Amino acid sequence: MEPSKPSQQMGTTFCQWFGMNALLLSAWFGHLRVLQILVNAGAKISCVNKNGRNLLHCAAQRGHIKVMEFIMEDLEDVHVDKTDKMDKTAFHLAAEHGRLEVVEFLIGSGCSHSVKDKEKNTALHLAAKNGHPTVLQKIVEIGLGLEEKNMEGLTALHLAVEGGHYDCVKLLLEAGCDVNAQTQKAMTCLHYAALHGYEDMARILVDAGIYIDAVNHQHASAMHIAVLQNFPAIVKLLIDAECNLDIPDERQQTPLHIAAEHGRQDIAEMILIAGVNLKLIDKQGKTSLDVAARGNHINLADMIIKADRFYKWEKGAAVVD
Structure with missing residues (x-):
């Protein structure tokens, strides 16, 4: 017996990991003709993989619009808003993976726009998180709530910023996000x-x-x-x-305390030039100078001492004037 080829082994592993049968694979890879043959041969169209994803989910995630049209128009008992194990619909998956044509098709097919997945993300969240501005624009246009929050209280704007997706951030701000x-x-x-x-x-x-x-x-x-x-x-x-450079955090540390603690000399210099209250103490009763000295950040401590002298001189000069 010939040893199986790497591609065959990979395919077998893929099927085992995700529970993909022939019907689901044809939808996943966009093989419409194969899908039609399998359906005509009596394949069970309600099958799902290990993630609970059906034919529509697979085709939507991969962007196979022709396959989706066949599924929606020719197969019976296909629910456009059917969810997988993470409560994601085909609309969620299309938005998450940037499939604009699929998003438009599903909107035209009457899918639910505001449904949330298990983490309480809407399609807007997923498009923003993954940096898909064209899809995001389309979802914004249909009027999906911009201020919807997921399980952790993040809006689509939070996710766009966290992901570093500038175009999505700009789009959401222009759309009126809070x-x-x-x-x-x-x-x-x-x-x-x-x-x-x-x-x-x-x-x-x-x-x-x-x-x-x-x-x-x-x-x-x-x-x-x-x-x-x-x-x-x-x-x-x-x-x-x-x-405000004098705001204390939960440890009662100002930004200058933090700069002093970590020896951030260039940052400390900017803060000192801007002007701060050098008498503020943290929970341990330490000023920023004490913190710099404790960390043996000699140059930084010297900067704080000189800044203190300058502040006092400046205050005295102001009184004289």
Whole structure:
């Protein structure tokens, strides 16, 4: 017996892993004629794979519109909103994988637009999360709620920012998304931009009027996060936008405390030039100078001492004037 070829082994493994029979495979790969032959031969059209996905799910995910037309028009008892084990419909899968033609077909077929999957994501969430602006635009046009939140309280805008999908963010902002929406952990879109260092994303959010001093469940602002993650460009952008540099987080640390703790000298310099209260103490009773000294960040400590002297001189000069 000849050993099986790698492609044959791969195909066998694929079928075993996902429970794909011949009928589902024909839909998955877009083999319309094979599908028709199997159906005419009496194949069970209600079959599903291990994920609970049926013929329509498979064709929708892969973007095979001709197969979908056959399924919807020629097969009986096909429900357009049938869900898989994750409560995803064909509409969810088409949006998630950027299949614009399929999305349009399903909308024309009367699918439910607002149905949510097991994680409470709508099709809008999935298109935004995976960076499909053309699909996102189509879903926005049909009037799907822009402020819908998933299980973690994220809107489509949050997911677009977190994924770094600038075109999707721009589209959603222009459509009127609430730029200040917060998740269950009180994260704004600006928090996510700061977390990942997306300068262009942060800029468009600031330009859209986002509240730059919003704090999350740890009482951290976007500035705290940008300093911790070491993104000087985000720090500069937020300083230029006149953020509050003296906000304490849950440890009562200001952004300067964090910069001092981690030896972020370039960031500390920007903060000091902008002007901060150097007397503020954290939960351990430490000023930012104490924190810098504790970490043996000599140059940074020297910067804070010089800034303190300058602040005092500046205050004295103002009194004289």
